[in-house]
Amino acid sequence: MSEGFGGTTAERILSARAGRPARAGDLVVCTPDLVLGTDGSTPMALDYFEAMGGGPVARPDRVLLARDHYSPPTSAATRAFHDRMAAFAEESGVGLLPVGGGIGFQVALETGRVKVGDLVVGADSHTVMCGAVGAFATGIGSADLAGALRTGRVWLRVPASWRIVLDGRLPTGTGAKDAALDMVRRLGPDAAAWTSLEFHGPGADALPVEERMVLSNMSAEAGAMAGIFPSRRGPGAPSADAVYAREIRLDLGALEPQVALPHDPTHSVAVAEAAGTAVDFVFLGTCTGGRVHDFREACRVLEAGGGIAPGVTVVVTPPTAHVRAALRADGTLAALEAMGAHVTETGCGPCCGTSPLVPPDGARVISTANRNFKARMGPATASIWLASPATCAAAASRGRIVDPRDVA
Amino acid sequence: MRVEGRARVLGDRINTDYIIASARKKESLDPAHLRTWLLEAVDPDFAASVEPGDILVAGDAFGCGSAMEVAVTVVQAAGIRAVLARSFARTYFRNAINNGLLPVTCDTSGITEGSRLTLEVTPGATRVRDRTRGTDIAADPFPPFVLDLLEAGGLVPWLRGGGAFGDPA
Numbered sequence: 001m002s003e004g005f006g007g008t009t010a011e012r013i014l015s016a017r018a019g020r021p022a023r024a025g026d027l028v029v030c031t032p033d034l035v036l037g038t039d040g041s042t043p044m045a046l047d048y049f050e051a052m053g054g055g056p057v058a059r060p061d062r063v064l065l066a067r068d069h070y071s072p073p074t075s076a077a078t079r080a081f082h083d084r085m086a087a088f089a090e091e092s093g094v095g096l097l098p099v100g101g102g103i104g105f106q107v108a109l110e111t112g113r114v115k116v117g118d119l120v121v122g123a124d125s126h127t128v129m130c131g132a133v134g135a136f137a138t139g140i141g142s143a144d145l146a147g148a149l150r151t152g153r154v155w156l157r158v159p160a161s162w163r164i165v166l167d168g169r170l171p172t173g174t175g176a177k178d179a180a181l182d183m184v185r186r187l188g189p190d191a192a193a194w195t196s197l198e199f200h201g202p203g204a205d206a207l208p209v210e211e212r213m214v215l216s217n218m219s220a221e222a223g224a225m226a227g228i229f230p231s232r233r234g235p236g237a238p239s240a241d242a243v244y245a246r247e248i249r250l251d252l253g254a255l256e257p258q259v260a261l262p263h264d265p266t267h268s269v270a271v272a273e274a275a276g277t278a279v280d281f282v283f284l285g286t287c288t289g290g291r292v293h294d295f296r297e298a299c300r301v302l303e304a305g306g307g308i309a310p311g312v313t314v315v316v317t318p319p320t321a322h323v324r325a326a327l328r329a330d331g332t333l334a335a336l337e338a339m340g341a342h343v344t345e346t347g348c349g350p351c352c353g354t355s356p357l358v359p360p361d362g363a364r365v366i367s368t369a370n371r372n373f374k375a376r377m378g379p380a381t382a383s384i385w386l387a388s389p390a391t392c393a394a395a396a397s398r399g400r401i402v403d404p405r406d407v408a
Numbered sequence: 409m410r411v412e413g414r415a416r417v418l419g420d421r422i423n424t425d426y427i428i429a430s431a432r433k434k435e436s437l438d439p440a441h442l443r444t445w446l447l448e449a450v451d452p453d454f455a456a457s458v459e460p461g462d463i464l465v466a467g468d469a470f471g472c473g474s475a476m477e478v479a480v481t482v483v484q485a486a487g488i489r490a491v492l493a494r495s496f497a498r499t500y501f502r503n504a505i506n507n508g509l510l511p512v513t514c515d516t517s518g519i520t521e522g523s524r525l526t527l528e529v530t531p532g533a534t535r536v537r538d539r540t541r542g543t544d545i546a547a548d549p550f551p552p553f554v555l556d557l558l559e560a561g562g563l564v565p566w567l568r569g570g571g572a573f574g575d576p577a
């Protein structure tokens with residue numbers, strides 16, 4: 001297995017799954033452990049699959065499809081996508097999450113489908129989040145997804161690796177989202193395009209998995225092919241002679257709460273520089289800010305801030321059924337609802353404008369998501385700021401951006 | 409695989425929207441139709457001057473921006489079989505190979521507009537010859553399965569025709 005091949009984490013995992021030594025720059029054919037598709041990418045992949053001649057799916061047990069972006073479907077067309085995926089799953093035996101089951105790659109992590117040293121490919125750019133548990137996880141296209149269904153394999157170019165060393169501990173009032181926004185600003189939008197970001201250092205070791213998921217997730221905003229918290233000794237641990245194209249040190253201890261300005265996730269500033277900016281729509285959820293502790297933290301800050309400010313709409317979307325059940329059980333959803341928040345169906349919610357409740361024209365949104373491009377949530381006239389759950393909740397309590405440490 | 413043609417030199421960071429504007433895609437997604445506006449943001453006369461067999465020669469990050477596959481197929485619809493660039497955006501490189509457009513990574517800095525180029529791609533070695541200057545340029549190689557895929561015209565025809573990724577493990 002991977003122990004037989006040296007190199008960086010990316011090289012070791014891809015070597016193991018290619019069955020031969022794979023070095024940065026090589027093109028290799030790999031057998032993924034898990035193949036993921038969404039209702040955004042799978043319908044087109046099924047067109048490709050049919051054009052390839054159809055036939056049985058090579059490894060149905062390694063495929064998981066999710067109906068997460070159109071949850072619930074709001075048009076005949078999106079309902080037809082879901083029906084087509086259901087028919088395909090029935091016929092081929094691949095895994096399919098129910099509508100409301102949640103965002104596929106987060107469900108895969110929650111249910112232990114992703115293991116240290118695994119190779120995960122998914123037709124969604126934020127599949128990289130699965131790197132949080134030491135897997136090499138990357139986004140592929142719909143044609144690749146079709147090829148992976150048919151053959152059980154996928155071709156990849158082995159990325160160069162950047163060693164990201166995290167020092168220090170997150171100060172009170174900051175979270176992994178602040179670290180992620182700070183990181184993507186420092187790296188910029190494309191410099192890391194052909195790279196695997198591999199997180200090391202005492203700061204990385206101290207981060208719980210839920211927080212690692214945020215940094216892995218937003219590696220996509222730096223354009224990276226993967227964002228991995230490597231195992232220290234198990235499969236995928238780098239060998240002593242591993243070669244890194246770059247080493248970058250980030251000091252978590254010096255972090256301030258961050259806010260990304262419209263319309264670019266890499267344009268973040270310390271919250272003090274954005275303080276006072278009026279907002280009228282607050283979105284809590286998504287694969288980035290969608291863990292149980294994120295919603296609990298937001299609820300705590302909102303309560304400390306005296307509830308939702310007049311004129312502010314708060315939308316809460318639990319990203320998975322597991323998160324929803326936990327937040328129901330501990331009273332968090334009830335508390336948020338009592339303050340006037342709208343809790344939607346499980347899934348992506350309005351993150352990419354495909355599900356209710358989408359912000360209205362001209363809305364000034366602050367969101368726990370990862371992207372804030374123009375028209376990302378639907379209306380091109382909306383402006384979107386990105387921040388941590390605590391900073392979003394603090395803004396909801398004031399109707400303007402404010403340092404969460406001044407509220408809670 | 410051997411490709412000969414005339415160099416059409418472009419700059420750095422040619423994004424997919426420069427290759428084909430989003431506004432044009434609203435009218436139609438048919439590459440044969442869209443080719444009329446190929447690279448219009450760079451040069452409005454470009455599409456009319458393209459001859460089948462031309463080779464695009466670009467700098468860094470060719471194909472950055474959105475991952476739309478039509479940014480590859482519109483280039484092919486204009487009769488272009490290969491793109492040379494100092495570097496490719498990741499999604500463009502993938503989409504090019506999956507659709508049968510040859511993406512060659514090499515140092516393109518010395519190639520001038522209209523130069524005669526010969527590409528010779530064999531398993532494990534890619535040779536770029538600039539016949540106008542009389543120089544050879546080192547280029548990144550492709551393994552055999554990628555060449556098979558490119559020769560078949562992409563992932564769909566390759567798999568339909570019985571292509572299979574060699575047993576990796």
Ligand code: SF4
Nearest residue numbers: 126286287348351352
């Ligand atoms: S929550 Fe947003 S970023 Fe995450 S998978 Fe859904 S649409 Fe993509």
